[in-house]
Amino acid sequence: MPETIRRSDRLPESRYGNRPTMKDVAARAGVGLKTVSRVVNGEPGVTPETERRVQEAIDALGFRRNDSARVLRKGRTASIGLVLEDLADPFYGPLSRAVEEVARAHGALLINGSSAEDPDREQELALALCARRVDGLVIIPAGDDHRYLEPELKAGVATVFVDRPAGKIDADCVLSDNYGGARDGVAHLIAHGHRRIGFIGDMPRIHTAAERLRGYRAAMEDAGIPVADSWMSLGVTDPQRVRRAAEEMLSGSSPVTAIFAGNNRVTVTVIRVLAEQTRRVALVGFDDIELADLLQPGVTVVAQDAAAIGRTAAERLFRQLDGTLVTPERIELPTRLITRGSGELPPAD
Amino acid sequence: MPETIRRSDRLPESRYGNRPTMKDVAARAGVGLKTVSRVVNGEPGVTPETERRVQEAIDALGFRRNDSARVLRKGRTASIGLVLEDLADPFYGPLSRAVEEVARAHGALLINGSSAEDPDREQELALALCARRVDGLVIIPAGDDHRYLEPELKAGVATVFVDRPAGKIDADCVLSDNYGGARDGVAHLIAHGHRRIGFIGDMPRIHTAAERLRGYRAAMEDAGIPVADSWMSLGVTDPQRVRRAAEEMLSGSSPVTAIFAGNNRVTVTVIRVLAEQTRRVALVGFDDIELADLLQPGVTVVAQDAAAIGRTAAERLFRQLDGTLVTPERIELPTRLITRGSGELPPAD
DNA sequence: CGTGGATCTGACAACGTTGTCCAGGGCCTA
DNA sequence: TAGGCCCTGGACAACGTTGTCAGATCCACG
The missing domain is CATH 3.40.50.2300 (Response regulator)
Structure with missing residues (x-):
C-alpha cells in the first residue's frame, strides 16, 4: 500500500511536520498548482473569485511559501x-x-x-x-x-x-582614512607640545593597525621627532596586556607625556590606567566611544563614521x-x- | 538546435553565471552524480582513487554545493x-x-x-x-x-x-527579572534616604517598561511613599524628550532628589542632564553602560546579563x-x- | 450559430541535491 | 570452479517552486 506512506515516514528527520505546499493549497481550493503560485506572487491573470478561494485555502492551511525551493528555481x-x-x-x-x-x-x-x-x-x-x-x-x-x-x-x-x-x-x-586620521591625531598632540608620544595598537598584520602606525610615524617624522622603540606597543589588544604596555611607557627612563590609542578597546583600557596616574597624561584615541564627553577630561578621539x-x-x-x-x-x-x-x-x- | 541553449539564455536574470553543479563535476571526473555527492558529504563507500579524481574536479571547477537545493531535499x-x-x-x-x-x-x-x-x-x-x-x-x-x-x-x-x-x-x-531589579534599584535609593524619586521609562505597553515601572511603584509602596504623577515620565525615549522630562522633575514644586532611569538610553541622557545641575542628584539606571565606572561619580546600575x-x-x-x-x-x-x-x-x- | 480573440487556467519540466535501490565486479569459501 | 557476499558506483525519483506553453472558457460580433 504505497499510497499510505506519509512524508513523515520517509523523512523522519524533518522538523517541518508535513507543512502544506502549494499542491495542498491547490487541492483544497480546487485549482491548479500554477494558479496558487500566481496568487501567492501577486501575478495577474486570476479572477477575483478564484483568488478568494485560493486565499481562503492558504489561510486555512497556514501555508507559507518555501523560499528554498523558490531560490533553487529562480537563482537569486x-x-x-x-x-x-x-x-x-x-x-x-x-x-x-x-x-x-x-x-x-x-x-x-x-x-x-x-x-x-x-x-x-x-x-x-x-x-x-x-x-x-x-x-x-x-x-x-x-x-x-x-x-x-x-x-x-x-x-x-x-x-x-x-x-x-x-x-x-x-x-x-x-x-576609513586610517593613515590620515592617525597622523592628524598624533599631529594634534605634537601641536600641543608633546614630543614623547606613545602608540598602542594591534598587530601590524592587520591593515588598519599598520596604517594607523604609519600615520603615527609620519606625524612624528614630519615634526622631526625620533621615535623610541619603547614608545610603541604593537599587537596587544587584551586589557591586561594593554594595561602593562601603558604602564611601561609611562615609567621607564624616557616616559611618554601622551598616548595615542590605536582603537576603541585600547582607548578604554588606557583611560582606566591614566585615571590611576597622578601625572596628567594626554590621550587621543582612534574610534569614538560612548560617553567620551562626560569623562574628566573628555576624551579626544579620531572618529570613524x-x-x-x-x-x-x-x-x-x-x-x-x-x-x-x-x-x-x-x-x-x-x-x-x-x-x-x-x-x-x-x-x- | 536546442542543444546550444545555455542556462544563461533561459534564466537571464540569474546572477550565478553558470555555476558548476555536481553534474558538471561528475562529468569531468567521469563518475556518477551520487558519487560526487558522497565525496562532498564525506559519506563512506568511495575508493580513495575515485575520491581523488572527484576532489580534483571540484577544485578545478570551483564547485560549491548549493545549500538551497540541499535544504529543499533534506528539510532542515x-x-x-x-x-x-x-x-x-x-x-x-x-x-x-x-x-x-x-x-x-x-x-x-x-x-x-x-x-x-x-x-x-x-x-x-x-x-x-x-x-x-x-x-x-x-x-x-x-x-x-x-x-x-x-x-x-x-x-x-x-x-x-x-x-x-x-x-x-x-x-x-x-x-530578566525586570520587576525585581527595578524594585531593588529604587529600594537602594530609598535606603540612602531618598523619598522624592523620579522614574523615566519607556511606554508601558512594552513589557519590560511596565515591569520596571511596577517595580518602582512596589518599592515606593513598600516604603510607604506616595508617588506624585509629576515624578513619572512614561513613553519617552528620544534624548530631547528625556532631557525635558528630567529637567521638569528636577524643577517644579516638589523636585526629585533621585532618578531611576528605565533603560540604558535614558540613563545616558539623564547623566548628561545631571552633569549640568549644580545640585547633586542621585541616579540608578537599568542596564549597565560602558565606562560607567569612570564617570564622576560612577553610575550605579541594575545590570542585566x-x-x-x-x-x-x-x-x-x-x-x-x-x-x-x-x-x-x-x-x-x-x-x-x-x-x-x-x-x-x-x-x- | 459559428468564429476570433482575449482572458484565465493547468500540465509539465526544470532548478541541484540526496535517499533508495539495484547492478556489476571482485574476493572468499566450499 | 561455482556460489554467495561485500563493496563500489550509478540511475532515478523526489523535495516545492516557477516559466513555458497550450488548452479551456467566455464574450462579442458577424
Missing part, C-alpha cells in the same frame, strides 16, 4: 551576507545596522556571523554563506589572503570588503548586482578629530 | 533566525553574539534582522525567516500579538522569545529542536545591582 536569494569580526564591538553595531537598512531597502535579508578575528573562521563563514547562495557578501576581513573567494567572484557573487582591504585579490573595499562606511559598502554591493559597477575600487572615508580635553592637555614631565 | 536548514529590536543598542551586541556562539556550536548559521521596534516590521521579518525555513527563531518582540506565528509553531519551528514575553500565544521566553540571556535562549531553542523540551516556560534571570557612587549620593534638597 535576495539575501546578502555580512561577515564581521566581533558583534560585541560597539563599532560594528551601527555598521551592521547601516548594511541592514540598505539591504532592506533593496528587499534583501541580511545573514551574518562573526569571525572572532580568526582567518579560518572567516573563510568558513564566507564560504558557508556562498553555499547558501547569498547574492553578495560584505566582509570585514580577519585574514589577509582571500584567494579562496576567487571561484565565488567569478560566479558573480558581489563582494565588498570593509574596514580593511582584501588580501591577494582585486575587490571593492570601503575604509561606522554608519557611513556600512551604507557605502552596501550601496556599492547592490550597484555591483545591478551591473552599474564593474571596476573594483578602494574608497577611503575621512575621519574626524573630535577634541574634548584629553588631547589638549599640555605635557607634564 | 541548519540555520536559526534572530529578530532583534535595534542592532545599534549596545545591549544586543553581547546577546546576539551569545546566540551566535550557541548556533555555531550546533553547526547552525544565524540570520538576523532588526525590527526597529516596529511590530509590523517584526512580523514581516519573522515570517520572511520562516519562509526561508529557518529551524528556529529567537525573537525580541516589538509587538504584543504574536498569533501570526501560530501556523509556524504548529509546523514545528522552534521559538524562544527574549527580553519580553510573547503576546497571545504560549511560547518559551527568557527574561545579556550574554547569559542570549545563551539561555539559544540553548532552549536547540533543546526544542532536539525534542528534549516540550512545555513552554518563562525563565527569569536575576539582575545585579552594581553600586558605583551615583546611587549612593544622599538627598540634596
Whole structure:
C-alpha cells in the first residue's frame, strides 16, 4: 500500500511536520498548482473569485511559501551576507545596522556571523554563506589572503570588503582614512607640545593597525621627532596586556607625556590606567566611544563614521548586482578629530 | 538546435553565471552524480582513487554545493533566525553574539534582522525567516500579538522569545527579572534616604517598561511613599524628550532628589542632564553602560546579563529542536545591582 | 450559430541535491 | 570452479517552486 506512506515516514528527520505546499493549497481550493503560485506572487491573470478561494485555502492551511525551493528555481536569494569580526564591538553595531537598512531597502535579508578575528573562521563563514547562495557578501576581513573567494567572484557573487582591504585579490573595499586620521591625531598632540608620544595598537598584520602606525610615524617624522622603540606597543589588544604596555611607557627612563590609542578597546583600557596616574597624561584615541564627553577630561578621539562606511559598502554591493559597477575600487572615508580635553592637555614631565 | 541553449539564455536574470553543479563535476571526473555527492558529504563507500579524481574536479571547477537545493531535499536548514529590536543598542551586541556562539556550536548559521521596534516590521521579518525555513527563531518582540506565528509553531519551528514575553500565544521566553531589579534599584535609593524619586521609562505597553515601572511603584509602596504623577515620565525615549522630562522633575514644586532611569538610553541622557545641575542628584539606571565606572561619580546600575540571556535562549531553542523540551516556560534571570557612587549620593534638597 | 480573440487556467519540466535501490565486479569459501 | 557476499558506483525519483506553453472558457460580433 504505497499510497499510505506519509512524508513523515520517509523523512523522519524533518522538523517541518508535513507543512502544506502549494499542491495542498491547490487541492483544497480546487485549482491548479500554477494558479496558487500566481496568487501567492501577486501575478495577474486570476479572477477575483478564484483568488478568494485560493486565499481562503492558504489561510486555512497556514501555508507559507518555501523560499528554498523558490531560490533553487529562480537563482537569486535576495539575501546578502555580512561577515564581521566581533558583534560585541560597539563599532560594528551601527555598521551592521547601516548594511541592514540598505539591504532592506533593496528587499534583501541580511545573514551574518562573526569571525572572532580568526582567518579560518572567516573563510568558513564566507564560504558557508556562498553555499547558501547569498547574492553578495560584505566582509570585514580577519585574514589577509582571500584567494579562496576567487571561484565565488567569478560566479558573480558581489563582494565588498570593509574596514580593511582584501588580501591577494582585486575587490571593492570601503575604509576609513586610517593613515590620515592617525597622523592628524598624533599631529594634534605634537601641536600641543608633546614630543614623547606613545602608540598602542594591534598587530601590524592587520591593515588598519599598520596604517594607523604609519600615520603615527609620519606625524612624528614630519615634526622631526625620533621615535623610541619603547614608545610603541604593537599587537596587544587584551586589557591586561594593554594595561602593562601603558604602564611601561609611562615609567621607564624616557616616559611618554601622551598616548595615542590605536582603537576603541585600547582607548578604554588606557583611560582606566591614566585615571590611576597622578601625572596628567594626554590621550587621543582612534574610534569614538560612548560617553567620551562626560569623562574628566573628555576624551579626544579620531572618529570613524561606522554608519557611513556600512551604507557605502552596501550601496556599492547592490550597484555591483545591478551591473552599474564593474571596476573594483578602494574608497577611503575621512575621519574626524573630535577634541574634548584629553588631547589638549599640555605635557607634564 | 536546442542543444546550444545555455542556462544563461533561459534564466537571464540569474546572477550565478553558470555555476558548476555536481553534474558538471561528475562529468569531468567521469563518475556518477551520487558519487560526487558522497565525496562532498564525506559519506563512506568511495575508493580513495575515485575520491581523488572527484576532489580534483571540484577544485578545478570551483564547485560549491548549493545549500538551497540541499535544504529543499533534506528539510532542515541548519540555520536559526534572530529578530532583534535595534542592532545599534549596545545591549544586543553581547546577546546576539551569545546566540551566535550557541548556533555555531550546533553547526547552525544565524540570520538576523532588526525590527526597529516596529511590530509590523517584526512580523514581516519573522515570517520572511520562516519562509526561508529557518529551524528556529529567537525573537525580541516589538509587538504584543504574536498569533501570526501560530501556523509556524504548529509546523514545528522552534521559538524562544527574549527580553519580553510573547503576546497571545504560549511560547518559551527568557527574561530578566525586570520587576525585581527595578524594585531593588529604587529600594537602594530609598535606603540612602531618598523619598522624592523620579522614574523615566519607556511606554508601558512594552513589557519590560511596565515591569520596571511596577517595580518602582512596589518599592515606593513598600516604603510607604506616595508617588506624585509629576515624578513619572512614561513613553519617552528620544534624548530631547528625556532631557525635558528630567529637567521638569528636577524643577517644579516638589523636585526629585533621585532618578531611576528605565533603560540604558535614558540613563545616558539623564547623566548628561545631571552633569549640568549644580545640585547633586542621585541616579540608578537599568542596564549597565560602558565606562560607567569612570564617570564622576560612577553610575550605579541594575545590570542585566545579556550574554547569559542570549545563551539561555539559544540553548532552549536547540533543546526544542532536539525534542528534549516540550512545555513552554518563562525563565527569569536575576539582575545585579552594581553600586558605583551615583546611587549612593544622599538627598540634596 | 459559428468564429476570433482575449482572458484565465493547468500540465509539465526544470532548478541541484540526496535517499533508495539495484547492478556489476571482485574476493572468499566450499 | 561455482556460489554467495561485500563493496563500489550509478540511475532515478523526489523535495516545492516557477516559466513555458497550450488548452479551456467566455464574450462579442458577424
